[in-house]
Amino acid sequence: MTSFILRRLAVAIPTLLALIVFSFLLMEFSPGSPFATERGIPPAVMANLEAKYGLDRSLIERMGIYVWNIVSGFDFGPSFSFSNRSVNDIIAQGFPVTLTYGFWSFVVAVLVGVTLGAFAAIRHNSVLDYAAVGVTVGAQVLPNFVMAPILVLVFTLWLGWLPGGGWQGGQIEYIILPVIALSTSYMASIARITRSSMLETLNAGFVRTARAKGLPMRRVILRHALKPAMLPVVSYLGPAFVGMITGSVVIDVFFSTGGIGQFFVNSALSRDYSVILGITILFGALTIFFNLLVDVAYAWIDPKIRY
């Protein structure tokens, strides 16, 4: 197992470095200067600014410094458009917000999705099954940016039950709508995957054997069927995680949560490269790390995988 994890790390770390270098080079090739204004800046001021942000050094030197700062101390450098604030400050401010509702969205998507899918499979062709299939088919066409305005329309403007934006230090009523908006389509996918793999497992020989030896259905499902049926779900968790991280940008912007996605979009619009770069790398690192976790979990659950 240890060697398996080490080998996966040997792939993950170069991937991350490649992502950092690639993003950094992209930024280098962008036209224009982050300090360019319509009125123009005197050359002396420009030289000082460039010296302050280290832009007067060679490309290789700057890249080396950038990568080294990240690797050695998670230092993403200063922001170009917010003076006196570093990319780290921005991440420190926005990330806890995104992490909070992102975590709950993930938990809700997995728990509700697996439960719904498993019950639909166990009660195959029942009303519950049809309802579950209906929900999962419907949710396919309701990605987060469609869910969010619909939810606000219904629960904020018509019913007046929940606030349609803001964060207020993460009080529960401010978390509910973002979580529903972000998790719905992934919950549906997880339910669909669980249902079909559970159906397959329930028809397998070892389940019939377990039932034939007189085990109650409950025990058959919990002890024998659930674990193998979870394998496709586990391999879907990686893409689901990427989707949610990406979706959090929409949630942050639409619900004005003050999360990291809001900074990301604002920086994209104002060309604050260092912030975009820092957030891209942060989310890239999270994704790569999470995929690693999923692989390890998969290898751990699936006895057929040799490592």
Added chain:
Amino acid sequence: MSDVTTAEAHLDPDLLHGKGRSLWADARRRFLGNKAAVASLLILALVALFALFGQFLTPWSNAEIDWNLLGAIPQEGGPDLETRHYFGVDETGRDLYARVVQGTRISLAVGIVGALISVVVGTAYGAVAGYVGGKTDNAMMRFVDLMMSIPYMFVLILLLVIFSRSIIMLFVGIGLISWLDMARIARGQTLSIRNTEYVEAARAIGVSTPMIIRRHIVPNLIGVVIVYATLLVPQMIIFESFISFLGLGVQEPATSWGALINQGAANLRNGTPWMLGFPLAFFVVSLFALFFLGDGLRDALDPKDR
């Protein structure tokens, strides 16, 4: 579905008289028997006609401002046949009908172009990797894995910011990833085709590798490729809409479903519900139709996969 077709097959006069049916005739039968899929195809045809010719039905363009309505849009800007704003106007007094026509064009174009790129690049890539096998296969698929483990949306936004936000850049960006899934699927399929007798026979009589891939592998991939291409179209539309929803995609006065939904959502509290309703309806109905069409095609072309 399968019960219906087998029941019909027993009664089929062609079969009774011993006449064979081609794979495609079979697929067409199965597809036409699927009511949801046929209805979806009709809906999509209507949406496509709307995108192509909808502009001829209105005197307004997508960028023109109706000055008569400015200042009173929540009261008078709603759908109205008299002013010929069939879908109402947006917050700056532009005709929403013309804008939805324009947005539908861009969204459909993005979906179709993305799917086409994935068909061409993905199929070729997957077929080569699967057929050649060995180290080449390993290296090629590792690269696909690597690309897939990156949160691509962020890199694409980075690209859009750096190389100006144009529709062409958006197409390039979408083209860069749309083929990844297709490459995996095509490779998996190729692995089973390469061991068939006819490929072996072709190899035995000395047909070159590129020729085998072109003549024997790719034609046999088409069924699966069509199915996944159809399912890719809605994914690409969602992808583009996501970026446009954030205001980072298509630029004014051009628009897309995502951009229109965004504007509708931004004006939720201003009493202009039609601004959200019409684009949302187009988005949801078309995507539904695309998913059902994809399912129908899968049942028709790939009957093993159930």
